[in-house]
Amino acid sequence: MNIVEHQHEEIKDLCRAFLLLEKEDEVFNFLKDLCSPCELFALSERWQICKALNEGLSYREIHTKLGASLTTIGRVARFLKNEPYQGYTLLLKKINEKKKEPL
Known part of the structure; x- marks a missing residue:
């Protein structure tokens, strides 16, 4: 467990x-x-990585843009590809739907 x-x-x-x-x-x-400052940074970094991967950026481009480690980028990418809970995908979908709403 x-x-x-x-x-x-x-x-x-x-x-x-x-x-x-x-x-x-x-x-x-x-x-x-x-959260501690480090915990909050880690959460926000993972979310920024998720959005960058969704935009089609490569691991190297994300590393250069965000300074994130390739290990962290890979971990987020694995969850995006094989998400057991669909959390990233659900939120990305909701954000995309919100962008399509008229102002």
């Missing part, structure tokens, strides 16, 4: 807490309280 399975209810409780936040600054402040 991995830590995610072991802490399943606690993690779901955290997810429900995020759903209560309505504004970007509320989420940002909560994340700053919740």
